[in-house]
Amino acid sequence: MDDQQLKHLFDQQAAGYDARWAKLAPIRESLHLLLESLFAELPARARVLCVGVGTGAELEHLARAFPGWDFMALDLSGAMLEACRRRAEAGGFLARCSFHEGTVDSLPDAEAYDGATCFLVSQFILDPSARTAFFRSIARRLRSGGMLVNTELSAATETKQFEELLRPWVRMMATTPEVSPATIEKMREAYRQDVAILPAAAIESIIELGWFSAPVQFYQAGLIRGWFSRSR
Structure with a gap:
């Protein structure tokens, strides 16, 4: 699917998204627990980019765990971003969040981010070269050595x-x-x-070609795998 198709799909799903996937909460919570541990090495005043943030579940977890951090919430879907904004307002961390509707490449120039999350996003990019370019766009936004934590459907x-x-x-x-x-x-x-469901080795190769260090797999639950890597 192209960007406009994905935007339309997730605009339609935004209103009922959290309720629809509520039964997967144990998978999400275990992933967030490990994410918190991985990101614990980031600076006390870190800036974190959440790519394809959706309704903001991982952003909320990080905001509560690290009260000194600021966040850029990015998504193609304006409806998803609005749901994320409401979550941030209800949780009391709206002032620490910025919101951007669009692609990583469309972000305004700013200071480099210390870390980035990208959960179940690149799997919708069917062309391998475009998928590599996507990861390069994230790498360009990170400081040298900045950590990326991403998950994909993989098999x-x-x-x-x-x-x-x-x-x-x-x-x-x-x-x-x-x-x-x-x-x-x-x-x-x-x-x-x-969805471009690929074996783990193929995804790791794409990420590494996207200007990241060799990814380390830290998570698997069913078809979902997670990796962390650092920008070069």
Whole structure:
């Protein structure tokens, strides 16, 4: 999907997004716990870029854990950014947040960021060279050695292991425990057409080509994997 298609998709989903994915809270919370530990080495007055921030779940966690930090919340979807803004206002950390609707490349010039998050974003970039360019755009916004923490849907989709994992993964996200073969196939087709699910090694190579150090995988829950790396 291109940027306009993604914007339209997430504008439509913003209002019910948190409620729709509430059952995945244990995955999100374990990821945030590890994110906090990884980012603990950032400066006391760090500036953090949240790419594809959505409704702002990881931003809220970091804002509460590190009261001296400031944040740039970036998303293609204005509706998602508005939901993030409301979260920040309700949580009492709005004054520490800036908001930008658009791509990383469209951010105004500013002091480099100390760290960046990018959760389940680059998987929507189907072209590998464009995906590499995306990570380079983040690297350009970070200070030298700034940390990127990102997550992706990742698997070797042509393997038996992927087929074995796909059914419980779809069942977890479904509203009922019964998952029909048609539902599995619909999910598989969506992953084929709209999401670039790649093996871990391929994603790590793309990130490294995007001007980051060799990524270190620190997290996996089902099809979601997470890495951290540093800008060069």
